[in-house]
Amino acid sequence: MAEDIKAKLENYHTAPFDTRFPNQNQTKNCWVNYVDYHRCQNALTAKGADTTPCEWYRRVYTSLCPMAWINSVIHE
Amino acid sequence: MAYPLQLGLQDATSPVMEELIQFHDHTLMIALLVSTMVFYTILTSVTTKLTNKNMLDSQGIETIWTIAPALILILIAMPSLRVLYMMDEVNNPHLTVKTIGHQWYWSYEYTDYKNLEFDSYMIPTQDLIPRQFRLFDTDHRMVVPTDSPVRMLITADDVIHSTAVPTLGVKMDAIPGRLNQTTFVVSHPGVFYGQCSEICGANHSFMPITVEAIPLIHFEDWSTSMLAKI
Numbered sequence: 475m476a477e478d479i480k481a482k483l484e485n486y487h488t489a490p491f492d493t494r495f496p497n498q499n500q501t502k503n504c505w506v507n508y509v510d511y512h513r514c515q516n517a518l519t520a521k522g523a524d525t526t527p528c529e530w531y532r533r534v535y536t537s538l539c540p541m542a543w544i545n546s547v548i549h550e
Numbered sequence: 551m552a553y554p555l556q557l558g559l560q561d562a563t564s565p566v567m568e569e570l571i572q573f574h575d576h577t578l579m580i581a582l583l584v585s586t587m588v589f590y591t592i593l594t595s596v597t598t599k600l601t602n603k604n605m606l607d608s609q610g611i612e613t614i615w616t617i618a619p620a621l622i623l624i625l626i627a628m629p630s631l632r633v634l635y636m637m638d639e640v641n642n643p644h645l646t647v648k649t650i651g652h653q654w655y656w657s658y659e660y661t662d663y664k665n666l667e668f669d670s671y672m673i674p675t676q677d678l679i680p681r682q683f684r685l686f687d688t689d690h691r692m693v694v695p696t697d698s699p700v701r702m703l704i705t706a707d708d709v710i711h712s713t714a715v716p717t718l719g720v721k722m723d724a725i726p727g728r729l730n731q732t733t734f735v736v737s738h739p740g741v742f743y744g745q746c747s748e749i750c751g752a753n754h755s756f757m758p759i760t761v762e763a764i765p766l767i768h769f770e771d772w773s774t775s776m777l778a779k780i
Contacts, residue, residue, distance in 0.1 A: 488646040488662045500729040
């Protein structure tokens, strides 16, 4: 399982097509991955587990979300 | 690229635009044929010496000129829907570029691997060097690899803008708070121009988009050099 995630992360090019967001408006796609990353971090850290699987969400939201949006959320 | 007194579409640089041009030519031909026939009919009706004071009717001709237009419309609708669905096809992109509209310039972000971000301002007319195009060339270009599906995510920082690159068949609104997606494939290397397509203030006409398509090997060199520069 962990090896799969590592392989997926190594072969990462860009955010793949997400069937939950097939249309023009990708705003929710960016938001969902951002939120999923932080939820994943919190959940796995609380359990004391390795947070490598959360990296996938971070790569996807970094690919999709404009840097200004990410920075403004962080600064809030 | 665009040239003075241009009447038709620019040559295609992406497969989708090739299809759009074919559809446009097909539909325009039908429109011209119908217009010519109507014009001829009106001309002959108005200039004829023949008169008939009786009310005329004919089930035959009424049937023909009901069925024929319906068939013509079907002939237009079928390629139209084909191209429409082709534009929406799922293609797993190799690269994501974010295009953000500002007053009055574009900025591009390439954040799949490292965080590459840069602004693209139009070159002012007084600063042009001889080979550059007035109102089209920019200081930095949006560089993409050829023959690779590219996902473009477009948004804006302040007011509504719109990215358009006619030769690629790309036009998408840049709306603050919304991330619009379009994809394209560039068929061959070159430099392609477009202009902001949504009124956005004083310098709306002076914030062009310049796309440079280069082979993938050179694309990796370019992104490394940009990261070093910025």
